[in-house]
Amino acid sequence: MARNPVTWLGSPTFPKAAHKALADTQLRQNLRKATGTIRGRRAAAVAEMTDWEQLRVAGEQIKNDVLARLDTLLVQLEESVTARGGVVHWARDAEEANRIVLDLCREEQATEVVKVKSMATAEIGLNEALEAGGVHAVETDLAELIVQLGDDRPSHILVPAIHRNRSEIREIFQRRMGVEVSDEPADLAEAARVHLREKFLTTKVAISGANFAVADTGSIVVLESEGNGRMCLTLPDTLITVMGIEKLVPSWQDLEVFLQLLPRSSTAERMNPYTSVWTGVTPGDGPQRFHLVLIDNGRTATLRDSVGRQALRCIRCSACLNVCPVYERTGGQSYGSVYPGPIGAILTPQLVGDMRDPQAASLPYASSLCGACFEVCPVRIDIPSVLTHLRAEAVEAKGRTAESVAMAAAAWMFKEASRYEKAQRAGALARFLARDGRITSLPWPGSRWTSSRDAPAPPSESFRAWWRRNRG
Amino acid sequence: MASAREEILQRIRDARVPAAEPVVRGYRDTGPGGVELFAERVADYRAVVHVVTDVPEALDRLRGKRIVVPPDVPAEWLVDGVEWLHEPLTIEELDRSDGVLTGCAVAIADTGTIVLDGGVAQGRRALTLLPDHHLCVVRADQIAASVPEALHRLEPTRPLTFISGPSATSDIELNRVEGVHGPRTLEVLVIT
Structure with a gap:
């Protein structure tokens, strides 16, 4: 089986990568500033809600129910999407998903596609696979664009360019767009608007992820801020949505919980600027061809682990990254995966599914077990417990090592x-x-x-x- | 060989996840609501809000502009002195217009959100996306108090767009900056 691209090929183990990152004072300064800002704003947004704990409990319970009935709900989703004119595809792993998407692009004779930021497509390395197949994917989310133009790697779930400050972004834009621009965030946003406008108006195929899919109606939900999502979801002729199989909610009513939990947890807003909901194809409005690609890529293996499966409740808000003292100091790239931070430390090794992989096995140790991640998690994932559980698995997978020999000697001595x-x-x-x-x-x-x-x-x-x- | 679909479904069944406990919805399903709270929350996003009693009088400022309207726009909104652009319109025509005037399906007081569903006086989604200025008329009776109340009023299979303030980004140093790809000005007219 091909390796899972959820971790980057050739990444060092976490301690080695962290050692290097810690010496980068610019990185630490950028992260301290950004995470400090968002921590304060999130706390204020959450304090406004007297029923925050009840929402968290409901969020946890709804997602547990999804995991318990995943097979039935996926079949239900497939039926409702198909009934509304969409086409559903299933992919066991990254390679299969990438091939499906590439074939769909070729059917449309597309050599260029616009993309809405999506963790699922980053996880499967879709852009690289498309490029190899002759299709160029243009990232349209501002932070993704910064990463793409800077030939960089993402370091945060929500804001992949969080490790870059405004003057670094300015430098990247000037170099790659060939425009003069100041380092004022408003000017940088304007530069991105001008740069992408033509693409939005002319590109025929768009690729998106999904924040939620409603099983009983077949509705897909994408939350965003900039309007790049709306552009991609509305203007092209064909829309391809790639989604992990766990992104379901059973019913429309369940969204009332997540539409309250997610914006406050991720960008500390009462509501994000734009949320789009669509169900299959609507005649006369938006893309007239819709494909939904459901990916497993390690999720069903994760589902087998009674302790580890709670990581599949994750709604990708990134609140755990923003409060993590380890993340704040090492940055996201040290985790060697598109999923960094506390959630990455438990999700990545499970999706890789092989604790003999030294890089994956090093991730559960990327924590001081302080528990701040659990405190802020909107779906109450007990990250510290999963971390210790995975550490035990890592030790077991290692077999006889210098450490286990030393421990055996110690046991003999203490007897x-x-x-x-x-x-x-x-x-x-x-x-x-x-x-x-x-x-x-x-x-x-x-x-x-x-x-x-x-x-x-x-x-x-x-x-x-x-x-x-x-x-x- | 089994299809990917069959194999994934079988792997899920093999995982034998036990049934979950019933969902307890102990959270608030309503809130104080009202025009005042809605207007305050919309303004927090740096959108422009006017609470008025009559639409035409609030449209004076559009004089001399080229404004897109949906096919079923109420006739009394089409005041004189404005160049009204009617469907069918191309992407380029929408992009070159000065703004768009629509109604909405539902609004949410708690979060300062307006929701469009392509229904009466709203048009297809591209209409409210490409023009740089979106004027949205909200009737007081369309304002739901809370997110749960709003979702209850909506039909999920319609194409929905939830709008909370003008286009913005938090991607530079995690601070919110207004004005990226969507309309950079959002103007909400609340009719009481």
């Missing part, structure tokens, strides 16, 4: 009091390595500990020895 005392006396010798009561560099294998932190010097005499001498 007998005499062995333990001998070990303590031997350990006291390490005092000779200490300066001011700290050991900053131990020989291997202890060096693996002291490379990132100091060890306290052991005392000259153990408590047991002291007790025997004074009270024994």
